[in-house]
Amino acid sequence: MKKIILSLLLLIIIPYYLRSQERKIPVEPSETWGNDQHQPEKLMDAIGLKEGMTIADIGAGRGRLTVFFSIRVGETGKVFANEIDETALEYLKDRCKRNNMNNVTTFLGTVDDPLLPAGQADIAFMIMTYHHLAKPVEMMKNTIPCLKKDGVLVIVEHDPVKSGENGNETTSLEKMTSEANEAGFQITSINSDLLERDNIYFLKVK
Numbered sequence: 499m500k501k502i503i504l505s506l507l508l509l510i511i512i513p514y515y516l517r518s519q520e521r522k523i524p525v526e527p528s529e530t531w532g533n534d535q536h537q538p539e540k541l542m543d544a545i546g547l548k549e550g551m552t553i554a555d556i557g558a559g560r561g562r563l564t565v566f567f568s569i570r571v572g573e574t575g576k577v578f579a580n581e582i583d584e585t586a587l588e589y590l591k592d593r594c595k596r597n598n599m600n601n602v603t604t605f606l607g608t609v610d611d612p613l614l615p616a617g618q619a620d621i622a623f624m625i626m627t628y629h630h631l632a633k634p635v636e637m638m639k640n641t642i643p644c645l646k647k648d649g650v651l652v653i654v655e656h657d658p659v660k661s662g663e664n665g666n667e668t669t670s671l672e673k674m675t676s677e678a679n680e681a682g683f684q685i686t687s688i689n690s691d692l693l694e695r696d697n698i699y700f701l702k703v704k
Contacts, residue, residue: 523569524597529562536625536654536693538566544692545621545652545700552576554619554644556612556637557627558604559583561590567623568599577602578619578644580612610636614644625654626696629669638681642703651683651701654693661695674699 525533541563547553549572558564558579567577579594579602581587587604594602607613610633612622622641631637641651656668671688678685678701689698 524565524593526560526562532562535695536563538563540692541654541698542566542570544689544698545623545650547571547621550574551620552578552618552646554578554580554612554614554622554641556580556607556614556622556624556641557582557630558587558590560586561593561602563623563625564590564602565593565597565599568594568602571601573601575601576618578605578614579603580605580607580614582607582609609633611640612637612644614641616643617646619644619649620646621649622651623654624652626656626667628653628655628674629667635677635681638678638683638701642682645703649703650686653699653701654696655699656695657690657697660690660697663695671697679704 547567547570549570551571552575553567553571555564555567555577558581561579564577564579571577579590581590584606587606591604605613622645628634638651645651653674655674656663658664658668658670661668675685682704683701684704685699686702687700692698
């Protein structure tokens with residue numbers, strides 16, 4: 499009887515101990531609303547991000563999702579954090595240093611080129627970035643070199659139909675399709691179910 503009780507206790511205690519050892523993601527107060535909207539853990543599952551992969555976070559800002567990516571890909575993976583705002587990039591770099599996220603490398607890009615290492619990314623990722631791009635077609639074209647042969651570009655954008663918004667912070671399916679085609683990509687699938695106001699576009703090089 500004692501052995502049975504001990505076994506049951508171990509079944510309860512061990513998973514709790516293992517969960518307590520998981521790295522806590524350093525979310526900042528200003529990021530709570532955005533994370534509630536985008537559900538980072540579910541989003542990473544949806545785009546297929548796994549341990550050991552390399553992801554390019556284009557338009558990473560201060561690293562709201564970069565820190566989630568860092569923990570998801572683990573020590574054997576890499577995160578390339580790209581930004582054109584040098585101040586934001588320096589903050590991100592310091593944030594990763596403070597949290598011992600040694601698998602994150604930062605890259606200062608330009609308005610039409612992320613300037614990322616060639617042929618290394620399994621996923622190139624943009625979230626709420628595309629509509630800010632001054633030269634979206636050129637940026638997509640210049641994303642192609644960073645991708646592995648079977649790599650994918652994932653773009654998360656407000657959909658004007660779903661969100662009921664028609665301003666400059668949305669991108670229609672028609673616009674995305676046209677510009678992707680011009681840049682040398684084709685949209686292979688769209689996840690419109692996970693996020694309330696956004697579509698998740700998956701693009702492959704033609």
